[in-house]
Amino acid sequence: MIAWDGPAGRVLPVVTAPAPVLSAVGAEVDPCSPEIVQLAADLVATMRVSPGCVGLAAPQVGVGAQVFCVDVTGHPKASTTHGVFVLCNAKVIEASRWKAGREGCMSVPDLTGDVKRAGRVVVSATLPGSGEPVTVTTDAFEARALQHEIDHCAGKLFLDRVAGAHAVYQRKVYL
Template sequence: MNDLADWKPELLGVDGRVLPVVTAPAEVLSRPGTEVDPTDPSIVQLAADLVATMRTSPGCVGLAAPQVGVGVQVFAVDVTEHPKTATLHGAFVLCNARVVEANRWRPGREGCMSVPDLTGDVKRAGRIVVEAVLPGTGTAVHLVTDAFEARALQHEIDHCAGKLFLDRVAGAHAVYQRKVYL
């Protein structure tokens, strides 16, 4: 298996389109996504679209296909600008991702473009190992990461499994109204 060292979104070879983001309670957000053929041209286009949509959304560090209304297991992540980032792999897109190791569980605050008015405290692994496939090439990757990038990956993998961060909070006491800055 490879890592992400040589992969960049530009390698997809297609221009991404900015897609509208769906919000809860849209049904696509609560259904497990199907696995994909990462070399299918429609999946390559979707990967580029996810990156383009993520890049036009301030503060967005990840976006999954169900969030743009497509019920498949594809997501983009880029935590480059986030202050809580330790390990950093840059911008990337993964297909059919699975967490194969998880440890160092910690609570942390999460938000989501599909739940725009709320944030919540979610306990997630602080170090994970993920196996997935890269769009376009179909290359299998083995990704080891920690801290904020690990949290972002778990959040997006949850989207692909039909779960929102609200499904992972400890209870109503761990859900907060999102602060709006003008």
């Protein structure tokens, strides 16, 4: 079971590019430390109040750490979903079924871009609080979200993965 059941968190401000923390590799963390458990809770709280947000990584709230949350529940592009979960020190250990797809990011609020990602991934990580090792196997939109957040923890934005300027678009604003 990977669903988040930790403490309530605080809503934190989201940093935007070109903030240096977004291009730095995050530090591996001790998933059992109280600071990391609180950070996990804060990430979930911040994601929940952010319209359209399906994932949020520690660097996006100014913390250079390998921690992120994901929840694609109810998203029209989601097929597989594990609900709300937080992972520490996550690594993709298998990737297949590569496909391009449009991505956006709270840290790059004005742009979207076409990024080629694996449509099926297996990710190994640890859970905050317990430090329990987990393996997450998923596909489609949830796989894309995991890869996007793992990239944040490695100091990469989706803009680092687009094929070129022709694959970057101004975000549409709906009033």
